[in-house]
Amino acid sequence: MKSALHELIKQTVFSLQEQDKLPALQSIQFQIERARNKQHGDYACNIALLLAKQIGKPPREIAEVIAKHIQKPEGIADISIAGPGFINFTLAQDAYRLILEEIFTKADKYGYLTVGANQPVHVEFVSANPTGPLHVGHGRSAAFGGALADLLNVAGYQVHREYYVNDAGRQMHILATSIWLRYLELCDLPITFPSNAYKGDYVFNLAKDLVADHQQKFVVQADDLFTNIPADEPDGGDKEQHIDALIDRAKQLLGTENYDIIFTYGKDIILDGIKYDLHSFGVDYQEWFSEDKLLKHGFIEQGVQQLKKTGHCYERTGALWFRSTDFGDDKDRVLIRENGQHTYFAADVAYHWNKFKRGFRQIINVLGADHHGYVPRLRAVIKALGIDPDSFDVPIVQFATLYRGKEKVQMSTRSGSFVTLRQLIDDVGKDAARFFYIMRKPEQHMDFDLELAKEQSTNNPVYYIQYAHARICSVFRQLSDKKMQWHKEQGLANFAKLQEPHEIDLLRSISSYIEIIETSARNHEPHMLAHYLRELADYFHSYYNAHQFLIADEDLRNARLTLIAAAKQVIANGLQILGVSVPEEM
């Protein structure tokens, strides 16, 4: 309806210009939007306000000329002019009936749109290094990315969810070495655990399993281990040098084969854990794309070559640089180091080139706030490679500051003191956790009080929405008890009986679902859908308290049941997109 009205206004103004009733003007970007206040009808158009200046007449006057010449379309009951010069449209009752019919026809597919035109979209999110379990910070990216992907899918895009597995870097070696050192501790060797190693309990558990599976196979002499290793930070040394030396020593003492066993073992178990956690959070991927794969397939070389071809690369002090400052970055970036090794950045160049080459027309890369400094150089790469910058979006998900009551919870994977996503799911539940995250727009910093989320779980908006759905189910369950029946067709036939303000409010809300899907998908803002569902549930609960559904008047009963059945369907479809379960009873 929104786009139909937009087209209608456009045509009307055009024809008025041809008849010289309005001066010819440059094309103008006017809007049709949902009226915030229901006294203003359902839709409002601001075109007269925008034309006023160019034409030099009061906006109301222009609005009247336009309104007078609009051929009132089907489904519109009233056109009026209000306020400073808005043209307001009020939907006819019959328009609502048609929407309800469509809801029943399409059922769980209601809300699926074609605006995406089946265009392939690549959505990358979370992509945390597999050096430890996901924590609550990743949870926000997972909830947002998952909902966005599902939203785009519903909007008609062909969505590909991908997790970039950073499994070839130094951090992974620190992990392997950490596991091995814990293993040696368990085998009663005198180990001073490095300050820069991974200290989480999960490393202990991995080491324990390693002992169980391989017994003493990886034990070495303690003297060999620490001899000639540069001092750790607490001893006045450098923690980076210390750990790097230990990694080298581990490879040397264990030999390639045994070292790889530990390395792969740690990586696989942790990655499996991440997959499991995300799966139980309702987030699944089409592909887990590993950095290792980029390397082995020569993609990094390809990506760098591609960038070189653009002529924006140069060599200096033995390294290969990308002149990202040509594209707005604040400094140039190294691709290939002096020692011949590629940088992380080079891998990312290759990865994005690879995404593009796989045929994705839109690339969405959800990043945590700690990586936002990376955006300018990524954008520079996109531009240099000749990819349309508008097809590349990098939503930044801000941190959630964790609280336990009034106490701030410090998080650090290294120190091991953090709340895992797993713990969060176990504590507050998948539904509450996901909805809580999704309700906030990603760029908004948010406070997450674990205690409150737990204690007040019954006050969480998610239950409020789910309850609305369960209540409707309950009403229908009781039909037979009261020896009543519901005939949908009778309900639609008696649709005009729905004249109560509560009923109109609910209808209005239901009728805007499609637009919410479209807008939130277009803007990459799933939180809009969350807020909408809250509001829809609100209208339903008010209606529920004000009127009876299971009443003697058969015509009215059918009409009302038809209305709430439609509400139920919309709530279910919306929650589905957000990854929240849809209970039939609570």
Place this chain on the structure above:
RNA sequence: GCGCCUGUGGCUCAACCGGAUAGAGCAUCGGCCUUCUAAGCCGAGGGUUGCAGGUUCGAGUCCUGCCAGGCGCGCCA
């Protein structure tokens, strides 16, 4: 020092490419269950949208400068 994000009732947050009287929830106070689930509903109080300018018919939204908080500024990943 530079860059990005944020600043909206006591608290947590909305406000759909700038629109009409800035909206919800929590908390507080007052009402509503012999009636379809009270995990609900109805009502009340509570605001100079961080501050100061600017742009225009119109600014929470855009621009400039401050203030405050978060994050980032490696040939690390």
